[in-house]
Amino acid sequence: MVHNYLQHNTNTQVCINYYHFIKVLAFAHTDMRPKIYLFGDSITEESFSAGGWGAALAHHFSRTADVVLRGFSGYNTRWAMKVLDKVFPAEMNVGNGRAPLAVTVFFGANDACLPDRCSAFQHVPIDEYRQNLHAIVAYLKNRWPSTHVILITPPPIDEVAHLPERTNEAARNYAKACVAVARECGAPVVDLWSRMHQFPDWGKAYLRDGLHLTLGGNKIVFEEVIGKLKEVGLSLETLPADLPFTDAMDPNDPLKVFED
Amino acid sequence: MVHNYLQHNTNTQVCINYYHFIKVLAFAHTDMRPKIYLFGDSITEESFSAGGWGAALAHHFSRTADVVLRGFSGYNTRWAMKVLDKVFPAEMNVGNGRAPLAVTVFFGANDACLPDRCSAFQHVPIDEYRQNLHAIVAYLKNRWPSTHVILITPPPIDEVAHLPERTNEAARNYAKACVAVARECGAPVVDLWSRMHQFPDWGKAYLRDGLHLTLGGNKIVFEEVIGKLKEVGLSLETLPADLPFTDAMDPNDPLKVFED
Numbered sequence: 001m002v003h004n005y006l007q008h009n010t011n012t013q014v015c016i017n018y019y020h021f022i023k024v025l026a027f028a029h030t031d032m033r034p035k036i037y038l039f040g041d042s043i044t045e046e047s048f049s050a051g052g053w054g055a056a057l058a059h060h061f062s063r064t065a066d067v068v069l070r071g072f073s074g075y076n077t078r079w080a081m082k083v084l085d086k087v088f089p090a091e092m093n094v095g096n097g098r099a100p101l102a103v104t105v106f107f108g109a110n111d112a113c114l115p116d117r118c119s120a121f122q123h124v125p126i127d128e129y130r131q132n133l134h135a136i137v138a139y140l141k142n143r144w145p146s147t148h149v150i151l152i153t154p155p156p157i158d159e160v161a162h163l164p165e166r167t168n169e170a171a172r173n174y175a176k177a178c179v180a181v182a183r184e185c186g187a188p189v190v191d192l193w194s195r196m197h198q199f200p201d202w203g204k205a206y207l208r209d210g211l212h213l214t215l216g217g218n219k220i221v222f223e224e225v226i227g228k229l230k231e232v233g234l235s236l237e238t239l240p241a242d243l244p245f246t247d248a249m250d251p252n253d254p255l256k257v258f259e260d
Numbered sequence: 261m262v263h264n265y266l267q268h269n270t271n272t273q274v275c276i277n278y279y280h281f282i283k284v285l286a287f288a289h290t291d292m293r294p295k296i297y298l299f300g301d302s303i304t305e306e307s308f309s310a311g312g313w314g315a316a317l318a319h320h321f322s323r324t325a326d327v328v329l330r331g332f333s334g335y336n337t338r339w340a341m342k343v344l345d346k347v348f349p350a351e352m353n354v355g356n357g358r359a360p361l362a363v364t365v366f367f368g369a370n371d372a373c374l375p376d377r378c379s380a381f382q383h384v385p386i387d388e389y390r391q392n393l394h395a396i397v398a399y400l401k402n403r404w405p406s407t408h409v410i411l412i413t414p415p416p417i418d419e420v421a422h423l424p425e426r427t428n429e430a431a432r433n434y435a436k437a438c439v440a441v442a443r444e445c446g447a448p449v450v451d452l453w454s455r456m457h458q459f460p461d462w463g464k465a466y467l468r469d470g471l472h473l474t475l476g477g478n479k480i481v482f483e484e485v486i487g488k489l490k491e492v493g494l495s496l497e498t499l500p501a502d503l504p505f506t507d508a509m510d511p512n513d514p515l516k517v518f519e520d
Contacts, residue, residue, distance in 0.1 A: 032346050048308075048319040050475075055315035059308040062329055069322055074506030082518040083503050086292050121511040215310075243343050246334030251381040258342040 032242045034098050035066045036229075039080070039087060040106030043155070043212060043221075045071030053213070053221040060226065064239040065101060076110040076124045077132030084139055099144035101234050104225060105136055108154035109211060112166060112174040119165040126177055133181040141185075148232045150225065151189040153178040155217065156196050158203030161210025188232060190224040292502045294358050295326045296489075299340070299347060299396075300366030303415070303472060303481075305331030313473070313481040320486065324499040325361060336370040336384045337392030344399055359404035361494050364485060365396055368414035369471060372426060372434040379425040386437055393441040401445075408492045410485065411449040413438040415477065416456050418463030421470025448492060450484040 038044050038054050047054030048069055058067035070087050072079070088103075111124035111132075124132065133151065140149045153175035157168040175193035182189030196202040196217070203210075206217035213221065229235060244257040298304050298314050307314025308329055318327035330347050332339070348363075371384035371392075384392065393411065400409045413435035417428040435453030442449030456462040456477070463470075466477035473481065489495065504517040 032349065045322050046319070048315045048322060050311040050316070052315070052319070055308045055312070055318065056310070058315065058318070058329060059306070059312070062305050062308060062331065066328060068326060069318060071322065072503055072506075079514070079518065082515065086503065089292065121509070121514050122506075243332055243346065246332075246382075249381070254339070254381050255342065258339070 031066075031098075033064065033066045034239070035068050035100045036061070036234075037068045037070055037088070037100050037103040038106070039070045039103055040152070041071065041075045041110055042073035043071070043109060044069070044104070044106050045073045046212065047071060047218070047221075051215040051218055053218040053225065056218065056222040057225060060222075060236070061239070063241040063243070063245070064236065068100075074110060074122060075107065076113075076122050077107045077129050077136065078111075078124050080107055081132050081135060084136065088140065088143065090143075099147045101239075102148040102150055102229060102232070103140055104150045104152055105133070105140075106152035107133070108174040108178055109166075109171070112154055112170040114165055114167065114170065117165045122165075126173060129174060130177045130181055133178060134185065137181070137185045137187055148229070148234065149185075149187050150228050151178055151182045151187055152221070152225070153189065153191050153193045155192045155207065155211065155213070156202060158207045158210040160203055161207070163210045166211065188228040190221070190228060192221065192224065195220060195224060291326075291358075293324065293326045294361045294499070295328050296321070296494075297328045297330055297348075297360050297363040298366070299330045299363055300412070301331065301335045301370055302333035303331070303369060304329070304364070304366050305333045306472065307331060307478070307481075311475040311478050313478040313485065316478065316482040317485060320482075320496070321499070323501040323503070323505070324496065328360075334370060334382060335367070336373075336382050337367045337389050337396065338371075338384050340367055341392050341395060344396065348400065348403065350403075359407045361499075362408040362410055362489060362492070363400055364410045364412055365393070365400075366412035367393070368434040368438055369426075369431070372414055372430040374425055374427065374430065377425045382425075386433060389434060390437045390441055393438060394445065397441070397445045397447055408489070408494065409445075409447050410488050411438055411442045411447055412481070412485070413449065413451050413453050415452045415467065415471065415473070416462060418467045418470040420463055421467070423470045426471065448488040450481070450488055452481065452484065455480060455484060 036057065038047060044054065046052060048058070049055070054067060054069055061067060072083070108129065110122040111129040113119040113122045115123040137149050137151070140147060154171050157163060157166045157171045159168055172193055175191060179189050179191050196206050199205055206214055206220060208214045249257050296317065298307060298317070304314065306312060308318070309315070314327060314329055321327060332343070368389065370382040371389040373379040373382045375383040397409050397411070400407060414431050417423060417426045417431045419428055432453055435451060439449055439451050456466050459465055466474055466480060468474045509517050
């Protein structure tokens, strides 16, 4: 198109300006690193606290990918739908803007709030939860067909902690719905509810207040997400480091590695 | 310019394309959040490990700013100079691309390696270290005049840990040079060397291997950086959250907050 335009247009200055803009545009968003977005509720928002699963991901990929925090405490899938355009602005993928490597979508803990308790305003009926998850996956895959959208189910609820808004049975149903959506969409899924239940003492080991994660719970989420990323081909073995490692330098001529 | 172009050009299709591109460009890089870059060596690269100062910053600003990790283990200021264009690509600030809120520049630990030991290839003479720091600050301020460039001095060296490549005296000199550069540039500086020395047991309390940070050391860096950011006006009190907090919602009409 640039070529045709240069042929047809007689306004040289505009030509130059236009060409300049196209050139700039071609490089727009040329950040050095691909990105992994973490989209979810409070379990995502607090994932960069000490020992958190988000920070662990960022540390793991510290020389290869940016891990971008998009956690919104208290949000359910209904509100997530309302903010998709802001969280993933359409302009992200113009020019050389790279599609994210992956997006984790981690909602359900608030959708599953009981509809007759104080947090009823956060409750989303399970059919709508399912539809919303479908829509979120479709939105992201439509935007970026190459991006791996990884669903994460809500964790179990430890009712010993007396969370009046939640039951483990409800969490289980929402987790099942999430797994079903993933199957229907062909998306990888971390079934956190089931994974945690494999350990008899899961309530104490993985949850600090009946819902949010302990260090052990964070470790499970980190390992499960790393595992899913690896399954779809995203690992330190496959992702190139963007700048030379020191041990690749010749001690007698360290600057040589920076020559292109 | 768009207006003039539309007046003069007769090729409607090109007009539309051009206008479309300008529109796209105007939104290019319109990510929802401003960014804080952490640029440095291994003490930055590992800052997202459990309890790390980088992760703590990301957690602190979890609803307001992205903390972007650009730590390169083993790097000195000479190599940092070689990679500036890749770490901070010129295209970052086209369109609506926002200048970073701040960049931390945290080098010196490797520059200060002794010139007659095994890590001599990492050594940078102190005058060059000073010049390089000046150049890095100038590069960033020239690109983004509004961005706060925060220098961080190398930490002390605990010689009890027997690091054959380093002495605390050398670290002190590089730290002093860093503080001097900051003064000359009018840039905020975290004098980590002096700050840590205020505590008698700093070697054990803040350094795990004579150079890299313990949890306590990470806490100091986090608090000092947060303090400097606050001094230049960047804090949770001044930075707007990009999406509504749940407690700002009307439980009877939670969707109302999403109406623009």
